[in-house]
Amino acid sequence: MARNAAPAIYQIYPRSFQDTTGNGVGDLEGVTRRLDHIAGLGVDAIWLSPIYVSPMVDGGYDIIDHTAIDPLYGTMADFDALVARAHDLGLQVYLDQVLNHTSDQSPWFLASIDGDEAMAERYLWCDPKPDGTPPTNWLSQFGLPAWHWNHKRRQYYYTQFLPQQPALNLRCAGVQTAIAAQMKHWQDRGVDGFRFDVVTAFLWDTVMLDNPPATPEVHRKVAGEVFNPYTYQDHVYDMLPGDGASYAEKLRAWAGDDAYLFGENTSGNHSIELAMAFTEPGRLDAVYTTDLPANRGNPATVADMIGRAGSLQRIVGWLSSHDQPRHGRGDASDAVLALQMAVLPGPWIIYQGEEYGLPQPDLAFRDVTDPFDLLYWPDGPGREGARVPVPWDAVADNYAFTKGTPWLPMSWDRADLQRAQAQLVPFYRQILEMRSNLGWHTASVEACHANDDRLDLTIATTAGARYRGIFCHGSGRADDAPTGNVLVSADRLRPPRDPKGWHGAIWRL
Known part of the structure; x- marks a missing residue:
């Protein structure tokens, strides 16, 4: 299938979409069963958050095997059936590519600990300073120390998120060969494109110097809350060195010209300018930044993005995701924001359940499993709340998500859900049809x-x-x-x- 110029993309977090086994966790067969609903909205594609083999320390973004389906979600046959049905309905299928790191349970990383130096080159292992302290002052994007000691190697390994997510050395030839093979593996199974997790954090500067303190301007604009110590550094050495944006040319070469490629920008500094650099000819089709969700589609933010980008064709519009609190409030603002997003040119991501105006749920501490939320509880980003399962039926037990106990508690307002099913969902269908038929998505x-x-x-x-x-x-x-x-x-x-x-x-x- 040829790639769309500015697709409307429906993001699915499979763990929370539809359970067909009664274990309280969504699965691939559940996604397939709900594809008619998605296609009926009038979107062009689906984006599946990770379905790979994972210990689930970071919600599936800590991956053991990038080419295998985690049994929690089903089988490869289930995946093939999903792709076939999506294509029958005219939907493209985009997979998450988490190339920044693996799980610490990956065979690659375990082999590197055991002394396989070819595998060690796939990560960033560094000797300590003479006093035993880490090589640099770098911090992870969650605010934790970025360096972790391994007593077997007597070295530190680098992470950009959790200690269980050792960062891959994406300049390593072995890593690049493996990534190209991974992408081909999924494209051979019918995948039409990829979303690249934290694409702006793929590389670090090999000079390995300490980051300087953030200036007031950098501290204000870096992505994340100011209570996160990560925002106190100017990330000039651990993110976006000179070849950062041009690395996207490798991604394009591995995926080919027909694949639709979009990436996540986790840097708040010069976010739009970075997005434009990563989407130059021969690179990604589009990049999304945190500007819009951080400000709930604020008009001044929209105007600022347009002024800095010139064109929105290479900037993905979105308001909610598995990583951000839901923007819904169950009131008139939901429809206004949906219409505003529909008329903005360029790609548009709709997060699962957004068409129901779902608000951000409040979860008790005992129910939360997300490490980022727990690290700053109760002031964390609210990622787990955005992952509470989708309510499909306002009157059914467990809202027809599962016949078992949902992996996160569901307590959606049933009256609000009934009203949204009757009014807001048809409105989404109407404006998505207009977006496509009237050419708003490719407008200037x-x-x-x-x-x-x-x-x-x-x-x-x-x-x-x-x-x-x-x-x-x-x-x-x-x-x-x-x-x-x-x-x-x-x-x-x-x-x-x-x-x-x-x-x-x-x-x-």
């Missing part, structure tokens, strides 16, 4: 005016049509709206909890 931005509460956007499609959207985030109705009939409005969806001043509509000019 003609004008953009914004403040913290109001976005006024004019786009021009490749067919020559022009559209104007006005979105009010709490500032009341727009009194300078175009004359003529509204093409589509979010204002008809007014649930009981209706915050004043949230309005959104689009006009054809």
